[in-house]
Amino acid sequence: MGRTTQSLYFTGPRELDVREEPLAQPGANEVLIEAVVSGISAGTELNVFRGYAPQWRQHMDPATRLFSATEDPDWKWPARYGYTLVGRVAERGSAVTHLRDGDLVFSYSPHGAHAIVAANAVVPLGDLANPELGAFFANFNTAYNGVLDAAIPLGADVVVSGLGVIGQLATRLVKRAGARRIIAVDRLAPRREAARAGGATHTLDPATDKVAETVRELTGGRGADVVIEVSGAAPALNEAIRTAGYNGTVVAMSWYGGTFESLQLSGEFHHNRTRIISSQVGAVNPMLGPMWSVARRGEIVRELMDLYAADLAGFVTHRIPLAQAGQGYRLLDQGAPDVLQVIIDYRK
Template identity: 35%
Template structure:
């Protein structure tokens, strides 16, 4: 039996390779993938060759070993069914739907402890967005929005839109989003933003934003994020810029503004919260909130994994059309 796996083999070069499907070891299971979600921001860096190769791919995900040098497999949002188990694994797992932080691949081996059971009422498509929701929750938890605050979110890709959807549930003073793509600005309004503007028409709030999220992936946006943030405000940087550098104007009002700039990344929880929060509690919250997200507005394309090269071309060249792309795996 042969499976298929996506490989990034060079800048803007993607191959789908046939691979033998392995038998599980004594303590392993084999999962047949049904869906996997492209993490557009991170995977576009890998696709472009803009991810730093001197860092591990992701030390918190066992399936992502090695670094980010070509050729490599990547991805971390796979939904599938357990189709075979090793001798030492409980056979009752057969047929279970599971989520795994695993690259785009039609079949893979895993230890049961690395899999997360999917609630019966959560569809495959929705389950594939679990990392997106977890990331958005982490941003909001790090930002700590307060009642009546003015909040600005730069970037309305999938993570930005879900972050906006979460923030819209708070009793904020205002919620403004900034994005270059008109279609994404319209989606943000549907997701609960009060105002959606392009970067070139962004007007400063009267007193500035209390809390600003930079989620665009564009280093130049960080300077704009600092510029719209008021005295003693907070800027949460959720973007990963890879090898791109940010050029900041810190010689003007920033010098006296006492603005707090903080990085936020989902692999860790704020130490100030770690006494009460761990990843299991955050995962539970992510499942709960996934239920209400209007995913049909987010998922713009479902493509067979054999068309992986086309998927990344769409993300690169058609940002007004492609928001969230899911890979499907047919009967493989």
Template identity: 35%
Template sequence: MSERARSLYFEAPGEVALRERAVPEPGPEEVRVETAISAISAGTELLVYRDEVPTEMAVDPTLEAFDGDFSFPVSYGYAAVGTVTACGDRVDDAWRGRSVFAFNPHESQFLAAPDSLIPVPDSLSATEAALLPTAETATNLVLDAAPAVGERVAVHGAGVVGLFTIGLLAAFPLSSLVAVDPLPGRRNLAAELGADETLHPDRSDRLGDRRDADEPPGLDLAVEISGRPAALDDAVDAVGYDGRIVVGSWYGQKRADLDLGGEFHRARIDISSSQVSTIAPDRRGRWTTDRRLDAAVDLLERVPVEEIVTHQIPFDEAPRAYDLLDGADAGEGSPLQVLLTYD
């Protein structure tokens, strides 16, 4: 057929390009989706863009759209929203015209099995639906962190996932919730979403001292989602005896230089990872991925997505989006959530 689709590829470190290909007809049990919006997951995708991912690591064996590892060239991305435009012979034609979300790389049109798609609820716009993985990751982080009544909590990193995590934690009856981030704009958004206090990382050394006289020293819980290994060391310093640290960051090839020679050992500090591909074993008796997704949709309906989405860039200009994100540490004008739009 004459119609052409475009797919984004990470070609080499610091280089992305759009490749054209034919748009095939869907197989008997497939549908074709025309993409409207896809969200760039800056934390993960910049690791790919900068060649900071272990190349032997599989892209994501839990998602049907991915195969192989992160060796260049690689097609990546996992937050696409679009409309079903064609159905295979064995697919209910009711799918045609439906707005759907897919864990699919950035591309203008793609094929998928219907059971791998998530129909977009009427309560969400396409822009909000593109942030479903973000809300789901934050939900998973809070499930793993298991905050309790009256606890003192800090979130290190007020990027997109950090902000959603703060918004969710703010609904708990905590004693205090502190957001730590270097950018004033992000700290302001964290306060808007419910953080009681916000700090620059350079001032985080006093986190563990913030308590009432009758409370034990140190934080009860720290969530590290900044992508900065140094923030994990700050979290170790901040939590007190029997404190918990949940790490949502993926550092790729960056090393975390932790000071574990002080109180860490005697204080019985617990450090655990949280990753959205799976639900923690102790939660699987009652939590399914469908239930977690429903909770993520509820979270999306409460978070001011219009303030978090700072840039919408045409798919044709995708290289500019990654250049912009790659310079995000330059200052306050840096982007938060970048979306690619498809006309």
């Protein structure tokens, strides 16, 4: 038998399996990455893990970008998923000249001990001191993209709803963008404390605080200029609409999984002329013009990762080996209060 690797498979709703399978050779324009760590996303990946992602039931037409019900959905069990793999180049194809063996790189590859990817698709991480921090590259892009979509004016009053990793990063970037008040909202006290440390001027618990009313008290009755909604919870999106002031903006950064029982558009949304923006990381705000690209955004994110290295290191709460990946998903699925970023560590 030739060489093998271990890969994580989603085999059904909330079901995982680590499988040993053959490890191929990289093609001429590919590299073989030996994984060091990968991060479990508490948003998108949980939708996949729970079976909520629409691709399990629907097909997206790439031409029209419309989803439709089908008996032949885009995804079928078992499937691999994940997009935050950090590792070192172990082998290079004959045409790869811009990378060297041993280079630390990021790849949007599924969880597994190895990945073979196109060499021009990996992100060199350079002299990043702690490889774990590289696992935040994708989420940092998402957070930064949302702040770019929000177009926050200097001195704005901004609410960040949902203080997982992306919400924590958004809080810090909103501060950097020059917001006057940053009101961070989450049910979990440790996350509210982390947001305070990252620049939030006020924190609210939606279980006990009336968010929309309190924000108006804090802003002289106006409401928020911008609400960045990152929780992925339908009630939070409705409350974000209530929280935005007249002509205010709600940036919906989440991939809302499952069913959405009630989107309330008859009250504040209509009468306050609220604008809702979907922020999806696949493209940059077109209002920034042609000089802004996904590649340029990534270059800036790599610099920001160095600036916020201490914060990123503090976000990692759990490290688990690949064989115990299910434990990490269950912790996130159950909403354990002490969990923020779970890292799969292939060195274990």
